[in-house]
Amino acid sequence: MFGKKEPKEEQKPVGGIPFFISIICLVLIAINNIYSLPMLIFDRIGTDDFFSLLQNLIAFITIAVFSGFIAKFCLKHELAVLVHEFKHRIFAVLVGNKYKNMKIGKDEGYVVYEYTKKTRIYNALIALAPYYLPLFTIIITGIACIFWWGNHAAIMTFAAIGYGADFYLGVADIGPHQTDFTNIEGGYYVALVYVVSINICIATSLLAWAFDGLNGLVFLCYGLAHISSFFINTVKNAIFS
Numbered sequence: 001m002f003g004k005k006e007p008k009e010e011q012k013p014v015g016g017i018p019f020f021i022s023i024i025c026l027v028l029i030a031i032n033n034i035y036s037l038p039m040l041i042f043d044r045i046g047t048d049d050f051f052s053l054l055q056n057l058i059a060f061i062t063i064a065v066f067s068g069f070i071a072k073f074c075l076k077h078e079l080a081v082l083v084h085e086f087k088h089r090i091f092a093v094l095v096g097n098k099y100k101n102m103k104i105g106k107d108e109g110y111v112v113y114e115y116t117k118k119t120r121i122y123n124a125l126i127a128l129a130p131y132y133l134p135l136f137t138i139i140i141t142g143i144a145c146i147f148w149w150g151n152h153a154a155i156m157t158f159a160a161i162g163y164g165a166d167f168y169l170g171v172a173d174i175g176p177h178q179t180d181f182t183n184i185e186g187g188y189y190v191a192l193v194y195v196v197s198i199n200i201c202i203a204t205s206l207l208a209w210a211f212d213g214l215n216g217l218v219f220l221c222y223g224l225a226h227i228s229s230f231f232i233n234t235v236k237n238a239i240f241s
Contacts, residue, residue, distance in 0.1 A: 013183055013184060013185040013186075014120075014123035014124045014127060014183055014184060014185065015124045015184055015185030015186065015190075016120075016121050016124070016185070018121050019121070019124040019125070019184075019185070019194075020185075020186075022125075022194070023190070023193060023194050023197065026194065026197035026198050026201060027193070027197050028224075028227065028228065028231060029197075029201045029224060030196075030197045030198075030200040030201050030204075031227065032220065032223050032224045032227045033200065033201060033204035033205065033208070033220055033223075033224075034200065034204065035223065035227075036204075036208075036219060036220050036222075036223035036224075037204050037207060037208055037220070039219075039223070040208055040211065040212065040216055040219045040220070041054075041057075041211065043219070044211075044212065053211050053212055054211075056152070056153065056156060056210050056211055056212075057207060057210055057211040059153075059156070059157070059160070059210075060156055060159070060160045060206070060207065060210035060211075061160075061207070062160075063157060063160035063161060063164065064160040064161075064163050064164035064167065065164060066164065067160065067161045067162075067163070067164025067165050067168075068164035068165065068167055068168035069164075069168075070164075070165075071164060071165040071168040071169065072168055072172075075165060075168070075169060077106050077107060078104055078105070078106055080169060080172075081104050081105060081106070081107065081108060081109040082104050082109070083130075083135065083169055084109065084130040084169070084173060085102050085103075085104060085109045085110065085111050085130075086102075086135070087129045087130040087133045087135055088111040088126055088127075088129055088130060089102055089111050089113070090129070090133065090135070091122075091125060091126045091129040091133060092111065092113045092115075092126045093113075095119050095122040095125070095126070096116075096118070096119045097113045097114060097115045097116075097119050097122075097126075098113060098114040098115075099111075099112075099113050100112040100113055100114060124184055124185070124191075124194075127180045127183060127184065127191075128180060128181075128184070128191060128194060128195055130169070130170065130173065130180070131170045131171075131173065131174060131180070131195045131199075132170060132195055132198040132199055132202065133166075134162065134163060134166040134202060135166060136161075136162035136163070136165045136166045137159055137162035137163040137166050137206075138162070139162065140158045140159065140161060140162035141155060141158060141159040141162060143158070144157075144158035144159070152213055156209075156210045159206065159210070160210070163203075163206055167199070167203070170195075170199065171199075174192070174195065176188045204220070205217060205220060208220050
């Protein structure tokens with residue numbers, strides 16, 4: 001067994017081929033979503049319910065911003081550290097590692113877990129989990145779905161509350177001082193590309209869903225299919241030409 005302790009002990013860089021492949025995929029999805037989201041909005045212009053859809057989008061953004069502002073004052077010190085380290089712990093356990101213990105201080109903490117040779121490839125994802133895992137969004141949206149299933153406006157409202165808090169906690173800790181970033185193979189900027197890309201993917205997906213529900217997500221998927229096809233054909237032509 002191998003052990004990992006964050007961030008007290010000096011660690012070897014983590015990453016590997018699967019991690020770098022995931023970065024390429026995330027960048028591709030992020031580019032697609034940035035392009036497809038405005039196209040989705042333009043596509044719905046002229047429909048009978050366009051202004052209702054637009055209100056959903058504006059409401060989601062407004063509520064998320066307000067929630068993030070509240071989180072800035074409520075989620076700090078030990079509570080912020082607890083959430084941060086708990087996200088490490090959740091992802092570590094999800095990929096099959098054995099949780100050992102967790103230390104929470106006023107402004108810092110760490111998680112200790114054991115990993116095997118098989119699960120070592122996930123260490124980079126575990127290290128960066130607090131910066132992208134939308135824990136509050138998942139929990140609050142799940143509860144909202146139980147009580148208000150079928151009510152898009154209600155579920156969207158609670159999802160926005162959760163995402164605002166998640167987004168604030170994620171971006172507030174980003175910096176070159178974080179060992180979560182500096183222990184990634186390639187260094188801080190490689191980790192930053194990963195975190196920014198996955199957050200763009202999550203944010204744009206939530207915005208598309210808030211705007212037009214499942215249809216909004218399907219629209220993004222169609223765009224991804226087109227851009228993936230273009231990317232694959234470009235690579236093929238570059239290799240075999």
